[in-house]
Amino acid sequence: MLFGMPWPGRDVGRKAEQAGVDAFCVGDFVDHDAYITLAEMVANTEHAQVGPAIAYAFARTPYAHATALRQLHAQAPGRLFLGLGTAAFRINRDWFGVAADRPVDRIAETVDAVRAWLHAENGEPVRYTGEFYSFDADVRAPVLGRLDIPLLLAAFNTRMATTAGRVADGVIGHGLFTDSWWNDVVRPSVDRGATNRNPTASGGSNRPLEHGWVITAIDDAAPERAIADARRMIAFYLTVKTYDPYVAHHGWEDPVARLRTAFRSGDTDGMAAAVTDEMLAEIAVCGTLADARDTLHRRAGSLPRDVGFFAPPSFLVSRKRRAAYARSSLDLIELPANNKQRGGR
Numbered sequence: 001m002l003f004g005m006p007w008p009g010r011d012v013g014r015k016a017e018q019a020g021v022d023a024f025c026v027g028d029f030v031d032h033d034a035y036i037t038l039a040e041m042v043a044n045t046e047h048a049q050v051g052p053a054i055a056y057a058f059a060r061t062p063y064a065h066a067t068a069l070r071q072l073h074a075q076a077p078g079r080l081f082l083g084l085g086t087a088a089f090r091i092n093r094d095w096f097g098v099a100a101d102r103p104v105d106r107i108a109e110t111v112d113a114v115r116a117w118l119h120a121e122n123g124e125p126v127r128y129t130g131e132f133y134s135f136d137a138d139v140r141a142p143v144l145g146r147l148d149i150p151l152l153l154a155a156f157n158t159r160m161a162t163t164a165g166r167v168a169d170g171v172i173g174h175g176l177f178t179d180s181w182w183n184d185v186v187r188p189s190v191d192r193g194a195t196n197r198n199p200t201a202s203g204g205s206n207r208p209l210e211h212g213w214v215i216t217a218i219d220d221a222a223p224e225r226a227i228a229d230a231r232r233m234i235a236f237y238l239t240v241k242t243y244d245p246y247v248a249h250h251g252w253e254d255p256v257a258r259l260r261t262a263f264r265s266g267d268t269d270g271m272a273a274a275v276t277d278e279m280l281a282e283i284a285v286c287g288t289l290a291d292a293r294d295t296l297h298r299r300a301g302s303l304p305r306d307v308g309f310f311a312p313p314s315f316l317v318s319r320k321r322r323a324a325y326a327r328s329s330l331d332l333i334e335l336p337a338n339n340k341q342r343g344g345r
Contacts, residue, residue: 002049003333004211004309007037008326010044016326017048020333023307025053025083025211030095035068042076050076053172053211053309054085054154057110059096062133065110066117069149083172083211084110085154104159106132108167111151112198120144152211157245158189165193170209175311176237177212178282179302181246212304213311215284216292218328223287226325228272230286233313234279235259235271252279268316285310289331296332 004023007013013024024045026037034052041050055065065082073080086092086107092100100106109130116128116135122144126137153164154172164171171190173182190208197208215233217226238247238256247256255274262270285292285299296303310332312325 001303001305002307004049004307005326005329006309006311007041007050008323010040012323012326013041013044016330017045019330021048021330023049023211023309025051025309027052027054028056028059028087035072038068038072038080042072042079045076045079047079049079049081049307051081051083053081053083053152053213055082056087056091056096057084057107058086058092058098058100062110062113062128063117063135065114069118070144070147073147073149081150081152081211082114083152083154084114084168085172086160104163107153107160108163109133111153111167115151118147118149121146150209152209155186155190156243158185161186161189162193165190165208166196167193167198168208170211170306173210173212173304174237175213175215176234176243176246176283177302177304178250179299181249182212182302182304185246185249209306210304211307211309213309214303215286215313216310216329216332217284217286217313217325218289218292218331219325220288220328223291227280227286229313229315229317229321229325230284231272231275231280232268233315233317234275234283235263236315239263239271250279250282252276255279285332289328292329292332 002022003020004025005016005021007024007026008016024041026034026041028034034055038050038052069080069082084107086100086103089100092098109132113128113130113133117126120126122142126135126139128135150169152170152172153160153168155161155164156174161171171186173186177186194208215230217230219226237243239260247253255276259271259274262274280286285295310329312322314322
């Protein structure tokens with residue numbers, strides 16, 4: 001597994017790459033655009049893989065996704081990846097003003113349509129006909145040429161994971177993923193999809209890639225605060241009912257009911273308190289550096305196989321503290337679990 005992290009900004013990012021970080025990712029939100037930040041990442045790194053994890057799939061046309069990647073590829077050939085996610089139905093409807101019904105079918109077609117633009121050759125029309133997208137572009141300027149940039153899908157539940165295995169180049173795992181969720185649910189679903197894999201997927205017959213987020217909060221000076229931040233992050237994620245199959249799979253219905261009750265009343269300390277020690281141990285890497293190292297050794301088989309993004313908690317955590325957590329996580333880079341594929345890109 002390669003060691004990655006969310007982009008921590010230009011100054012920390014440069015130091016992180018020098019320290020051995022192999023990949024950086026960025027997300028989308030109302031105050032930051034995935035592709036603008038990706039341009040900053042490209043300009044301030046030399047070797048690391050960089051890409052959105054994720055970009056909102058339906059906020060842009062397939063053309064817009066592909067054009068941004070084509071321009072940035074010229075500055076970072078062989079280093080880009082694109083992770084796409086559906087976003088919540090209400091975000092698509094109320095923020096973007098776009099249709100988002102049948103999100104699994106829609107994002108599968110989005111991957112194919114983006115790939116049509118990325119695989120376009122000079123002198124040939126760029127054509128795609130589907131249920132949600134259709135285009136027939138005659139681009140006369142000689143500015144195209146096939147780009148095999150990996151396209152990954154954020155997949156939590158079984159249907160999206162199966163779709164990722166079928167149409168995409170891999171999957172991006174959520175920060176909540178545990179050993180049993182990866183091994184009992186996500187990986188078998190991806191493998192089922194891969195048996196009918198789209199032959200145009202970059203990488204051909206290779207197995208689907210695995211990227212994934214890992215909630216990470218390390219602070220030797222204040223380990224209890226780091227643990228509390230990790231608990232609150234877990235609790236905040238689990239307020240979303242989309243994850244109920246995951247909750248049932250682990251038998252965590254009672255603590256999740258308690259944290260959702262606390263969330264509705266604005267009791268963020270109560271949310272954190274509802275996260276059990278078992279949940280914390282299965283999900284997060286937190287506490288002192290020694291604690292974090294022990295956790296990584298214990299959970300080596302439950303981490304994403306290709307790239308792990310060691311991500312500071314963001315819920316009610318200041319920008320300054322997130323940056324401190326990011327710097328502290330760099331001490332995990334030299335663990336054997338992170339080195340076994342170093343240089344193997």
